Amino acid sequence: MNQHITASREIADPPHAGPDLSQDVVRLVDLRRRFGATPAIDGISLTVRKGEILGIIGRSGAGKSTLIRCLNGLERPDSGKVFIEGREISRLGERDLQPLRRRIGMIFQHFNLLSAKTVEDNVALPLKIEGRPKAERLARAAELLELVGLSEKARAYPASLSGGQKQRVGIARALAARPALLLSDEATSALDPETTRSILALLKDINRQLGLTILLITHEMEVIRSIADRVAVIDAGRIVEQGPVWSVFAEPQSDITKSLLGAIRPQLPAELAARLLPASGAETILRVDVAGEAASGPLLSDLAIAVPGAFRLVHGGIDHIQQQPVGTLFLSVAGSDASHLAAVITFLKARQARVEVLGHVASPV
């Protein structure tokens, strides 16, 4: 039904007006690849829709690098299928892969710029490989350097650039041949937090302005949080969880997702966690996860009215992910009265919050 609406809207709208959901840029079907006895990819199926940013996250060694390299034929799967813009490529020979790779830009953790070439020659290299005339190459390089904000560095050599500038050159180079898909292999992992933010903002910009589909792999949830539309969590070569970023953040299902989220979601302060007792105490500590509507309303003041009695906000906060509020709150409920606690929990659950009793503390915090 949705597809029909999208398709009919396409006729009225100019091309590149927005993400065209009718076509998958990438489709993987039961991809498998092992190195010796250990499987690097153990049956992965996923799709990347046109115009979206899909983030793949996992710990190092989870199979992310192998997976992303299967998409442009740098790595060959043992079995399974890789469709790029509808074409199956996993069995293509090197010669047939070459024109296809020109449709796919790639950026790297360590930038991989050629030290012997100037910035503009680095950016123009994909066009040189395509056999374009020199004037066209340089004009396109100038255009892209403008886009990434490095016009004045055109004649410089990469060695004189900072890490962030190098990655901007890498991005400009990846865009030179007007690819349909951009692969990002831990592109911000070697950069400091501030530079990471500026590179991610640039990628988001490019995604919006050019409608470019981006598939990125990372081990940092912060990267997923700031730019991805959808996320797939992989562990030991398998997808353990996937979905829109805000919903995965709001309700992580797997332990690995929870632990990856731990770095950016509120956690119970360590000194409080150390004082937790399993049995009853003076106060009960609750973890309350809220998302969407539950997080937009006056949840806590409503709770105070509905269930009179002392509760305090100990820690937590509301984050906005893809314009959706996603929050984690730690509440301390006073008293050892079980019915009072039950009333609090019942109220919160009725408001679509997820509540977990973490434990009790003997004296007030």
Place this chain on the structure above:
Amino acid sequence: MSPVLFELLLRSIWETVLMTAASGLISLVFGLPLGLALIATERGGIAESLWVNRVLGAIINGFRSVPFIILLVALIPLTRLIVGTSIGTWAAIVPLSIAATPYYARIAEVSLREVDHGLIEAARAMGGNRWTIIREVLVPEALPGIVAGFTVTLVTLIGASAMAGAIGAGGLGDLAIRYGYQRFETSVMVAVVIVLIILVCGIQWAGDRLVARLDRRG
């Protein structure tokens, strides 16, 4: 030093320069592709072929293990075939080139292997073929090392050319042995040593300058 000896010195300098330059050039022309072939065919190379790699390696090692003075004599039939004679400066260029080519191939191989594999992967990801990788990545990125290695090869060739006197090729080494040592002409010996020092320093200086200009790695 008598004018006759001085003229002999000048001629010997020319012979040494000619032998070094000609065999150096030949070793560059054949040694660099050989070095490329070695790293292209090795495990994980852009044209992996372990069989070819092993055969090439064995041939190179074979030539490199024969002392030059023996190679000089052993190659006489080949020299005669190529140059038409087995005596003289041009005849010495054949064994010198054949000794220097595998030597330079190994040096070039080391420089080429140091090129970051990520750069090769980036070129492949852009849709580059093997030729692109060689022309745009391997050779330009390894160029400082390739030039530095060529400098070393030239200096080594100056030393090796001293032995070429054994087949009547002349040169500075030959002059030093026949006049400086055998006829006790100390001034010739001293002059030859000074000229050799100047030659070697000059080549090394020019090579270092060129490497510094080519090296953009910061």
